[in-house]
Amino acid sequence: MLDAICRMDKLSQTVYSVFQFQRLDEAEIERLRQHLYCPACAGKAYFRKASKDGKAACFGSRYHQLDCREFKPSASRQREEQDASEVNQLIVDSDALRIDFSKHASSHSTKAKTAATATGNRVSEPAAPMPQTAHSPITPPVKESTPTPSEASIPTPDKRIAREGLEKLLHSLLRGSELASSDLWVYTDDKYRWRAKNLFVNFSQASPTDNGAPRMYWGTISHTDKAMLWLNPADCKDVGIPIDGFKEELQQRFAIEHRRDLEGAGIILFGKCFWNKEKTRKIIQLWNRDISRMQISLAEEG
Template sequence: MDIATCVEDGQTYFATQFAQLDAAELELKRRQLICSECRNPAFFRKESRDGKGACFGARPHADGCSLAVEDSGLSVPGFGDEQEGLTNFGNRIVVDLDFGAALPIEHIDQVPGAPRRPRSGPFTGGDGLGTANLHRRLRPLLRLLVEAPNFQYSDMIVEVANQPEMMVRDFFVHCSNAGFAQFNQFRGFWGQLTDARNGANGALWLNSGGQGDMSFCLPFEHQAVVMERFGIENKEEFAGAYILVLGTLRVSQNGKMLCFIDDAAMMALL
């Protein structure tokens, strides 16, 4: 969208006008943007390397907001039948962290004493005696969290190596919902980023909102791998991206909620 409002000064900006702010003012105000119509949180993205102009986007727009049409180019592509397959109750998700390797074949675990069933993918079918083990990497799971609203509230089991099994609704936590209940807990934190900032010791801070919202710390030693894996050339391209990180929620000395990205394989971006 072309316009957004900054709650810090109450002004409504055109994207081209906002892009001309000095660096310090832009970094301050870009984390305090809202949609001028529906008032939902917004983000700013500078002109991209492929020639697309500077623009704003919402995270997301409220239902019925007319400015949502302008964000069509920023939406996540459809996920098709995968949504239905993964939201079948009784399915079990095994998170695969081995980036680039072939995924194991999906199969149905046999219920003791039940007639033998073929291994036939994510749908149990028939009388439903089987339970589908679905091996999924982080990026497809992030797509589901973004596109299938009911998925994040389901009671399907999530299995992550060396971690206790949990239900989807307990394991995946939106950044806006992160709080005391998750402190020092290993979870899948996800949401949309407002911006990225350079920090001490070469770290890159990926922010999901203002000071009261959680951020992700990407240490210098993991940045090259992440940038190459997701086709990112500069920190500006993190603005508006969706992120999923498997990690532990911490609190800094000044009360800032944060999650360190200790392993590049433990994150995904869209």
């Protein structure tokens, strides 16, 4: 997109071309970028800065209406729509869902390996997905307390328990599947289960939980800080995701080279939400800093 609407409130809005917007000073860009929308369909938009390797600054959106003139169908968009359809069918056909955190994202594995080869780094092969009938115990987190949902039970063999990785679940949520409002039981390991509507929480609805109980938080990334130590979700100004403890591992896994790669990206993570000391900002911390419990889906250019 070459233009975007900046709407600070219902009464005032400004149309910026990408050339005008990128000329604003850094502080003004950071202030306005959470309020960008597609000028044609009003879908939430993001801004990407120009990169050092020659990529131009641009506006983009993951939320175009299908009939929007700015919408450019792509293979990744079609895959996301298909994932949403399949998850909706899964909700109908299954008694429960087991999240397979060992299932790596197919869309990033090849790219990550290529990037690592170019830099001389070695990327471990993805762990083989667990068999459909297996329920292997998961080692409990070392640095976190054990999740304590009120809804806990051991799955019974006769139940139809589907198994799916984070990539498809994230895509389905971004494309409006019914997962976040479903009563489907979702297992995060062999022991703990949650109603999907209580487990999946959009960043804009995030709030600290009792006893630090974890949730699956999801949405899109607006931008990062200059040092790329924090991820700032879109649609909310008071939420931050610290990544300083596993930044390099995250960059390698998702083939992230620059800050701009994360602008507009979809993200889902299993973590806990709590206030900072001043109670001015909510922090969502990845559970045990285990990046297998985080999925990032990079946005396309434009």
